[in-house]
Amino acid sequence: MAGPPPPPPPFSFGNGTFEVCMALPPKINSVGIWENQTSPSVILTYSLPLLELQMLLIFTVTHLVYGILKPLGITLFASQMFAGMIMGPAVLGKIESFRDIFIRNELVLQVIDTTAGFGFCIFSFLMGVKMDARLALKTTRRAVVIGIVSLLCPLLVSIIVQEIYKTPNQSERITIEYLVGVVTQSVTHFSVVAWLLGELNILNSELGRLALSAAAVSDLSNIFLYKCFTLAGYWKMSPSLAVGWAGATIFYLFLLFCVFRPWMFWVIRTTPEGRPVKGVYVVIIMMLAFAYGVFTHWLDRSPLLGAFLVGLAVPDGPPLGSTMVEKFDGLANGVFLVIYVTTSTMRVNPTKMLADLSRVRFTCILVIATFLAKFISCLIASCWSRIPIRDSLAFSLIMSSKGIVELSYFSSYKDSEVLSDETFSMLTLVVLVNATIIPILVKYLYDPVSRKYASYQQRNIMHLKPNSELRILACVHRPEHVSALVDVLNITYPTKESPNVVYALHLIELVGRDSPVFIAHQKHKNLVVNSYHHIVAFNQYEKNNWETVTVNAFTAISPSKLMHEDVCTLALDKEVSFILLPFHRKWSVDGSIEDDNNVIRNMNCNVLDRAPCSTGILVDRRRKLFMSSTSTYSVGMIFLGGKDDREALTLAKRIARDPKVKLTVIHLIADEDSGNFIDWDGMLDAEVLKDIKQNDNSHGCDVKYIVLVSKHGQQASRIVQSIVGDYDLIIVGRRYGADSVQTMGLSDWSEFPELGVIGDLLVSPDLNCRISVLVVQQQDFIDS
Structure with missing residues (x-):
């Protein structure tokens, strides 16, 4: 799936010997600027003050750039890359004092790069936690077709282009560099698509769900193909080496998914409902992620891969997955990811890239051909699925998007000396252009809010025919909402001639996963979710009004800012006449205000603005x-x-x-x-x-x-x-x-x-x- 960069192929370059001089013990903490009053800059010879200054400069530049570019529709990730370009050798890197802070010597780079790598290891772990691997296994035929086509078509086209333009004296290293570019441009990564959809607030739209499913299929297919080619490469080198590698991989996966994952489910079962997971379990899982990173590094694999797979083994959603995300997501995304993206982009050197124009020209041809093959194949497949042309264009752009995963690929390959400075710079600029243009085009082409929930007929109580059934969508957030909503449903006086059809929707905030979930409990009766008590209460209401009330229960797990889309979509699909919402304020038994929930209030306001039928807000004062x-x-x-x-x-x-x-x-x-x-x-x-x-x-x-x-x-x-x-x-x-x-x-x-x-x-x-x-x-x- 959309994991960290795969390991480099079984080739190596640059086996030279480097001599590095360093002082032992290393100078880490200074006593402050007063250590040498005549030269306060002496504190920059210590690694911790220097790191703090580097982080301060990175955050200052990235936020200034984002503040300028945000009104233009530029995303935060693209702004961070632009900041990295500004801080690189092309702009600020020309200033000597700035070079002293960031690139004075190899040790300076090692400290900031190690910090960024450590942070991205946590981010890779969280990518696995938030990913629902089952999405690729229970998806529709349409998503499977699009996912496979979007991977194979650009892969074949790019290989053909490479063979056409291949020169007789082309070195093996250049061939591998182009192969890296081909693979990264052909794959659609789940995490990149989920991030883009979340940035555009279309994560749980119909188009967003299809894109997530297709990306999951593409990612899973990519991992399968990659493992097959890697095994074939090792087999060609040495059959015993291939068998050993395969055995170590199987043991690695067996230990992770057959030992540690069941233990995580035991942690979930022993955690009381509504209580947080014990801190000791959180620490054990994080230590396990780092240990597996060391293990994969020992197997000549990227340590990011180990952390990602441990995250994939963590059951997504509450209580365990949501706890891991709540504790580490802010640190990983708000601090370490900014450093990683910026420092990775700072390594781009345009002057070296322009030194060989023939390679630049060929790389551009290869990238454009791969992009067009992917875009056109997705467009044809989506039009074949009877998706409107405007939505098909937006969907094809989403499936062609690039982001943090591709950048991590290139950084990892450059660290392994698989990619040269020239190729790394060109491919990173491709990611920057893609991440800048595609979100703007998708936002222009696909607007799920405008007229999405407009109905073609009157859907309200006033225009119902006499003695017709009343369809009501009752929304529940918390257990105390159920009794109040059922009270109102009871006094609507359903009869055999004028029955009630109630759609009970339990809304849960999406935490600890990337993909939203919508569950129809009539179709998934054996599925265990946190909606059990709500379902029982509404089923009891149906039994108490036998033959006059029909209840259908649903659960929607989505981001708080997109909950209203689940409500409006269900109301539109079920031809509901009345949506019943609970008020966001909670009163105690003595009448005092106990709680104000802004998530519920914002959702209510959004539903009132977009509802395809009449709406009611019930203020329950505990009477x-x-x-x-x-x-x-x-x-x-x-x-x-x-x-x-x-x-x-x-x-x-x-x-x-x-x-x-x-x-x-x-x-x-x-x-x-x-x-x-x-x-x-x-x-x-x-x-x-x-x-x-x-x-x-x-x-x-x-x-x-x-x-x-x-x-x-x-x-x-x-x-x-x-x-x-x-x-x-x-x-x-x-x-x-x-x-x-x-x-x-x-x-x-x-x-x-x-x-x-x-x-x-x-x-x-x-x-x-x-x-x-x-x-x-x-x-x-x-x-x-």
Whole structure:
């Protein structure tokens, strides 16, 4: 899969002897600039102060470059490479004082390079942890075809181009250099694709999931081919050497996946639910990663490969994989990866690269031919899969993207002296150009947000046919959300003639893996996830309402900033009429605020902006709605007018069909309105209020209609304060951005715009009550 750079081929170059002089014991810590007041720069003769200065310069330059290039759409990785070019021999490297800091002698380079290599070893381990290897084994036929085609086509084309332009006197080293370029340009690496999709916020889009699956197949195929060619190379040199290498590799993998991986599952089983993994286990796993790195180095393999495979053996996701990522991801990505990318790019020397123009020309031809072969093959395969042409172009660019994995390949090969300075510089510049242009083009071609969730029909409660089924998507984040949502579902009064179809979606934040997961529990009944208790609760709700309620349970594991896409996509696919969301604030039993979850709030706001149907946010104030089969409860509905209020009133009418419900509609009017409706919205309001005004109890509904006058927001606030204690649940329309005389001035004090002015007033701590609130927004837009 997208692991660290593979080992160099069984050839060696540069077997010369180097003589290095160093002082023992080495000078590490200084006593400060006052050690030699006449020459404070003496502290730079110590390795630790010098390393700190190098890191400070790297972070300063990279952040300045990123701040300048970010508005242009340049990614952080490309900005770090640009910073490395600036700090290299072409720009700042020409300044003597700067050269003294970074390239004064070999020992200076060794310290910073060792630090970067150590950090990238941790990063390689985390790449393995976050990778879901099963994705390549349970993917669709379309992803398998694209993954294999995207690997074989550019590989064959590049080999043909190399044979065409091969000169009779071409050295073996140059041939191997070109072979390295061919392989790295042909493979699509899972980690690079996952990073690009995450950078563009399309990780769990339909196109993103397909790209991840195809990249996983391509990566797995690449490893298989590489191992076969390596084994063949060793067999050609010595059959006994090949057998020994194969035996050591099998023993290595057996020990890792048949001994240590089961032990990791034991760690997961012995960790109490909701509790963190013990620190001693985290330390053991990290030490195991470094030990395996030493072991693979002893086998003449890159130590990064050992760390990566240990990470691959760690079960992804919570609790173990997420713990490893939480503890080390910030350090690896925020510190060591920046140093690694920058110092690797600093080794690019354009002057040496231009010394041989014929090689530059041939490398450009080879790279362009490989890129076009990969791009065109992916484009044809995706169009064959009936993907729209614009999305196919974006998908082909994603599959052709290059990044940190390719850069690590080239750095490793240069350290092994497989690549010359010229070839390394050219191939690194290819990665830089690719990482700069492709994200901009993909962002231009593929916008999953714009009109993605626009529906071609009315999907709301108000436009449902009489006695038609009501499809509701109930979203759950935490266990305490379940009971409140089930209470509201219970009072919607499903019957055999008008049943409820409930889609229960448990949303889990993606931590400890790269690929998002979406599980339909009807198809994967034996799959064990953290949604077990939520599924049981909704299944019990279905049993309590047999033949009137159907429940389908789902679990979505995705990044917090992309959770709304899972919600909107499921609502669109299942033709849902109403999405029910929990409020982000949690109250304790005594009514005090216990927790504010901004992840839930951001998701709710994104759903309100993009939902393909009507949406409701339930504010649970710890007041039980559904006490028993004989108890009654009061529901209030505050009506001001507008489409959101009409949708909320339609839902309130459906609830009022329950004989145990007493519904009161409080109609707030301005003094000058006097109940006369003169505009189109007013006429629609009058129509939806007609049967409420007539107090039509023909269906057994207990409905009361009250008209109250509010001339301004302060008066509306007093009205709300006077009625909140009379009800168990109050339903209101969101009415976001709708100005009215009745609520004038309240929006200036609104804390939660997603609830509207009345909803925000009802959840204010100033009311000091435990009433629950349901804020309703009608479907926002329809594709015409």
